[in-house]
Amino acid sequence: MRVTALETFPVPPRWLFVRVATDEGIVGWGEPVVEGRAHTVAAAVEELSELLLGRDPLAVEDHWQVMTKAGFYRGGPVLSSAVAGIDQALWDIAGKSYGVPVYRLLGGPVRERVRVYQWIGGDEPSEVAEAAAEQVEAGFTAVKMNGSGRLRHIDTPAEVEAVVDRVAAVREAIGWQRDVAVDFHGRFSTAMARRVLPKLEPLLPLFAEEPVLPEHTVRAGEVAAATSVPVALGERLFSRWDFREVLGSGIAVAQPDLSHAGGISEVRRIAALAEAHDVTVAPHCPLGPIALAASLQIAFCTPNFLIQEQSGGIHYNVDSDLLDYLVDPTPFRFERGRARAPQGPGLGIEVDEAAVRRAAERGHRWRPPVWRDEDGAFVEW
Structure with a gap:
């Protein structure tokens, strides 16, 4: 079997898919994207395709090594995301070739169901309690919310208390048998994180996500030592070497992204290191949906897995949503906030290629917002 073609498809709302074709008719799908830089990543995929055309797609590990190292310059979000999507597609081909889900090629399942959480609120969180109650009614046992809107480096006591009040409202709405995770989204300075997190301790969040920016992960240990709230980070780390610097700092949860951190191959190694x-x-x-399918393959075969994020109904999904590019949405029908192990070969989903091609004709130019403070200075989104 040989790789014959790689095609990329920028599809709404802000995604990029890659299709890897073979001479035996087996097709693999992946999701290589940096949100807001989809076309840049597509160019990287096109350059990497030169290393794959005419080669055996089942040599997944060798392809990963060559794609990540043969260019001399290594790492970073664009290259790692391009590799990630191609890697997902190669594992998809491998699973389809052998007739089994990817998780069976990685040692088999260690659990029967995977817990997932639902996002509530948007970039400027408000009325989160009502939204949380709706998700409890829908069967979810965990929700995640943004902790704040835009913040100054050291903001006012009122802003600190507003964060606490919003989380308290969600805790009251969902009770103590369910979980709320709080996303700091890199909006908090180290000083603000150390000020706010101890105040959240009585509310027992599942975790506090990205309380320090990736360029300040050297200070993650300070934050973790200042609170009993479990600290989570990693969405903007792209390799096991990036994670090596923080896993021993006292963080509780690693959050590699299957579409950014080198795909299934590398996230499997990051999980073992964690x-x-x-x-x-x-x-x-x-x-x-492709990124989620890849994530679930890892979740079902990873002993130290905690919970899975998914984007159904998330505030970013305008005009298209999680199930719009699937022939059959069954793999993502969650029962009581949990996903069952996919039984289909490869990534366990069937991509609606016709829908993808139609959507790619429209494409997208999604960009993250640029936030500014009252004085006109840039602040983190």
């Missing part, structure tokens, strides 16, 4: 540091794994995935 296990050696007593750190659990909650793959980051506010993306499309």
Whole structure:
């Protein structure tokens, strides 16, 4: 079997898919994207295709090594995301070739169901309690919310208390048998994180996500030591070497993204490294159906897995949503907030290629917002 073609498809709302074809008719799908830089990543995929055309797609590990290292310059979000999507597609081909889900090629399942959580609220969180109650009614046992809107480096006591009040409202709405995770989204400085997190301790969040920016992960240990709230980070780390620097710092949850951190091959290794540091794994995935399918393959075969993010109904999904590019949505029908192990070969989903091609004709130019403070200075989104 040989690789014959790689095609990329920018599809709404903000995703990029890759289709890898073979001379035996087996097709693999992946999701290589940097949100807001989809066309840049598509160019990287096109360049990497030169390393794959005419070669055996089942040599997945060799392809990963060559794609990540043969260009001399390594790493970073664009290259790692391009590799990630291609890697997903190659594993999809491998599973289809052998007639089994990818997780069976990775050692088999270690659980029967995977817990997932539902996003509530948007970039400027409000009325989150009502939204949380709706998700409890829908069967979810965990929700995630943004902790704040835009913040200054050290903001006012009123802003601190507003964060606490919103989380308290959600805790009251969902009770103590369910979980709320709080996403700091890199909006908090280290000083603000250390000020706010201890105030959230009585509310027992499942975790506090990205309380420090990736360029400040050297200070993650300070934040973790200042609170009993489990600290989670990793959506903007792209390799096991990036994670190596923080896994021993006291964080509780690693959040590699299957579409950014080198795909199934590398996230499998990141999870094993995290296990050696007593750190659990909650793959980051506010993306499309292929990224989620890849994430679930990892979730079902990873002993130290915690919970899975998914983007159904998330505030980013305008005009298209998680199930719009699937022939059969069954793999993503969650029962009581849990996903069952996919039984289909490869990634366990069937992509609606006709729908993808139609959507790609429209494409997208999604960009993250640029936020500014009252004085006109840039602040983190």
